[in-house]
Amino acid sequence: MFELLPVEVGHARAVLAFERTNRAYFAATIGDRGDDFFAHFDDSWATVLALHEAGTCRFHLLLTETGEVAGRFNLLDIEDGAANVGYRLAQHLTNRGLATGAVRTLCHRAGSEYRLHTLHALAADGNLPSRRVLGKNGFRPYRPATAQELPGEPAHWYRRRLSLSGHAGGTAVPAVPAVPAVPAVPAVEE
Numbered sequence: 001m002f003e004l005l006p007v008e009v010g011h012a013r014a015v016l017a018f019e020r021t022n023r024a025y026f027a028a029t030i031g032d033r034g035d036d037f038f039a040h041f042d043d044s045w046a047t048v049l050a051l052h053e054a055g056t057c058r059f060h061l062l063l064t065e066t067g068e069v070a071g072r073f074n075l076l077d078i079e080d081g082a083a084n085v086g087y088r089l090a091q092h093l094t095n096r097g098l099a100t101g102a103v104r105t106l107c108h109r110a111g112s113e114y115r116l117h118t119l120h121a122l123a124a125d126g127n128l129p130s131r132r133v134l135g136k137n138g139f140r141p142y143r144p145a146t147a148q149e150l151p152g153e154p155a156h157w158y159r160r161r162l163s164l165s166g167h168a169g170g171t172a173v174p175a176v177p178a179v180p181a182v183p184a185v186p187a188v189e190e
């Protein structure tokens with residue numbers, strides 16, 4: 001069993017262990033956090049907690065039954081009812097649908113608890129697992145990313161409008177929309 005929970009101060013050691021264990025894996029796909037992140041982890045963790053408390057970001061952990069961090073699923077830069085979604089999963093747990101399910105839960109929470117109406121996500125065109133996770137959760141590409149937004153490789157911004165039923169605070173998790181195939185060239189502009 002896995003559970004998606006908001007961050008708490010006591011999660012620090014488990015998060016650091018997760019980031020250390022999976023450092024090379026994340027570095028290969030979304031870039032390395034850098035040595036300073038690991039050397040001064042307590043500072044960055046304090047920033048995470050402060051942003052979470054302020055409501056500027058909403059950070060969540062996917063936890064195992066034994067309290068290990070399986071993944072991180074976050075709502076970032078929350079403003080005017082919109083947020084950017086970011087996520088990463090432990091390498092040894094990939095390809096079993098965990099990220100798809102956690103993003104589904106995060107989207108529901110974004111509407112029902114945080115009252116957001118729009119979610120954005122940035123994914124490199126070559127990051128097929130991430131594009132698949134987004135597609136299965138109703139995100140659609142709407143514009144190419146600039147070189148400043150994601151240097152070094154083509155990428156697109158994806159968007160999902162949250163339904164009013166999410167805002168109504170119902171307990172049911174919204175059905176996942178039909179799964180589209182990962183397009184060779186992402187569609188652009190709605």
Ligand SMILES: CC(C)(COP(=O)(O)OP(=O)(O)OC[C@H]1O[C@@H](n2cnc3c(N)ncnc32)[C@H](O)[C@@H]1OP(=O)(O)O)[C@@H](O)C(=O)NCCC(=O)NCCS
Pocket residue numbers: 025026029030087088089090093094095096097098099100101122123124127128129130132133
């Ligand atoms: C992206 C990430 C979170 C996906 O986690 P996950 O738990 O493996 O995702 P899921 O199992 O829910 O779904 C992955 C989907 O991608 C598919 N997939 C995996 N590798 C693939 C590949 N090389 N080509 C095409 N599809 C692929 C899987 O088959 C699955 O689709 P399916 O359910 O239709 O079979 C994980 O790979 C990760 O943490 N990567 C590094 C960080 C990252 O890229 N974050 C996202 C930044 S935009």
